[in-house]
Amino acid sequence: MAALLLINIGCLVGLHPGNTRQLKGAQLGELPLMENAWLLCEDGKISDFGKMGSLPAQLPNALHTHDAKKGYVFPSWCDSHSHIVFAASREEEFEMKIAGKSYEEIAAAGGGILNSARKLQHASADALYDAAALRMNDMIRQGTGAVEIKSGYGLTTASELKMLRVIRRLKESFPIPVKASFLAAHAYPPEYKNDHAAYIKLITDEMLPRIADEGLADYMDVFCEQGFFSVAETDELLAAAAGYGLKPKIHANQLSVSGAVQLGVKHQAVSVDHLEVTDEAVISSLQNSHTIATLLPSCSFYINIPYANARGLINADIPVAIASDYNPGSTPSGNMNLVVSLACIKLRMQPREAINAATLNGAAAMELSGETGSITKGKKANLFITRPMPSLAFLPYSFGQSQIESIILNGKIC
Ligand SMILES: N=CN[C@@H](CCC(=O)O)C(=O)O
Ligand SMILES: [Zn+2]
Numbered sequence: 001m002a003a004l005l006l007i008n009i010g011c012l013v014g015l016h017p018g019n020t021r022q023l024k025g026a027q028l029g030e031l032p033l034m035e036n037a038w039l040l041c042e043d044g045k046i047s048d049f050g051k052m053g054s055l056p057a058q059l060p061n062a063l064h065t066h067d068a069k070k071g072y073v074f075p076s077w078c079d080s081h082s083h084i085v086f087a088a089s090r091e092e093e094f095e096m097k098i099a100g101k102s103y104e105e106i107a108a109a110g111g112g113i114l115n116s117a118r119k120l121q122h123a124s125a126d127a128l129y130d131a132a133a134l135r136m137n138d139m140i141r142q143g144t145g146a147v148e149i150k151s152g153y154g155l156t157t158a159s160e161l162k163m164l165r166v167i168r169r170l171k172e173s174f175p176i177p178v179k180a181s182f183l184a185a186h187a188y189p190p191e192y193k194n195d196h197a198a199y200i201k202l203i204t205d206e207m208l209p210r211i212a213d214e215g216l217a218d219y220m221d222v223f224c225e226q227g228f229f230s231v232a233e234t235d236e237l238l239a240a241a242a243g244y245g246l247k248p249k250i251h252a253n254q255l256s257v258s259g260a261v262q263l264g265v266k267h268q269a270v271s272v273d274h275l276e277v278t279d280e281a282v283i284s285s286l287q288n289s290h291t292i293a294t295l296l297p298s299c300s301f302y303i304n305i306p307y308a309n310a311r312g313l314i315n316a317d318i319p320v321a322i323a324s325d326y327n328p329g330s331t332p333s334g335n336m337n338l339v340v341s342l343a344c345i346k347l348r349m350q351p352r353e354a355i356n357a358a359t360l361n362g363a364a365a366m367e368l369s370g371e372t373g374s375i376t377k378g379k380k381a382n383l384f385i386t387r388p389m390p391s392l393a394f395l396p397y398s399f400g401q402s403q404i405e406s407i408i409l410n411g412k413i414c
Helices: 025-029 091-098 103-108 112-121 125-141 157-173 196-214 231-242 260-266 280-286 297-303 310-315 336-345 351-358 360-364
Strands: 003-013 033-042 045-051 063-067 071-075 077-079 144-150 178-185 219-224 247-252 271-274 292-295 320-322 383-388 404-409
Touching (some): 025 351, 125 404, 157 178, 219 231, 260 271, 320 336, 320 351
Parallel strands (some): 003 071, 178 219, 219 247, 247 271
């Protein structure tokens, strides 16, 4: 494999030491940079970098040199929360939202997650793969270089397995790390509406053993929310998943303060995601835990719900990540550039904080921060090059516009 040398880099972004696994508190605002730089990629990894004045005389033989023309070089976005395997879009709900219907009212009218589940149950694995692959390609073009994908639109054993096998195919065929989360506990199927215990038993006794047997999931996720899964039900599900080696990630406090965050901390969740509604007890429960708070500002934007209290979490020294939540209902976009801008505009995160939250902390929320999420020697060379920019803050400032010129995955320009 030819080595790749990037020269005339306006600024290298995110030069964190290799042993920095996640950032919290004031560290989240520290984003080491190097201006006027070069960077060498070998065997798919970042092997060296330095100032243009120090370009080594000895370089690998098979070498492709690319002039960054003063563009910035970033580590790829690490999107730790997505639902990109789905059968159909739901723009009819978009119109209902404009007419004033709430997320809960749409769900109660047969929309929402159950709408997607009905459609997915009839879709072929090939059709699901093709549609998800298109979305992945769009995300990659927008700078994403690692992604977590959830099941949760199957809600039957066959359809949850179908979704997870599609995610495995994406993992095998795309050149970026993919993590899979099992989210059968996303909504109760109509036939279990009045028999929650039976659906929980189906998940714990039938789905989990099959999924573990095929090694289809990295994490267990639950939508812990009023009208969805209670704290007690989530507790039971997470305990069962732990028996199969699946660590938790929880959809927590999206619509109400439910106790889901505290439960996540109790189960040492890798992350608790959403957190649009929090109080002091939620924040203090996360302090001194290893659980990452993953915030999803484009979901708040799209369905007009409150924005998470990012400043409260950061000030309390809690590691914060940001992710897209790309799904057909509450966030039909996987554009992490927009997520970073919204984190600045709506979560009042400084550009450096938002960039760290979308890279190193996003990687940490997928347990990948040892291999990606920063420009560090030995890490995967998943990067993007921007146009020349007047400053780092120009990236989120120029919201809704892409500054990205080139994508590099595993040390190759794509
Ligand atoms: N909140 C639960 N799940 C998704 C939305 C799912 C849907 O509406 O299809 C979310 O993360 O926002
Ligand atoms: Zn989600």
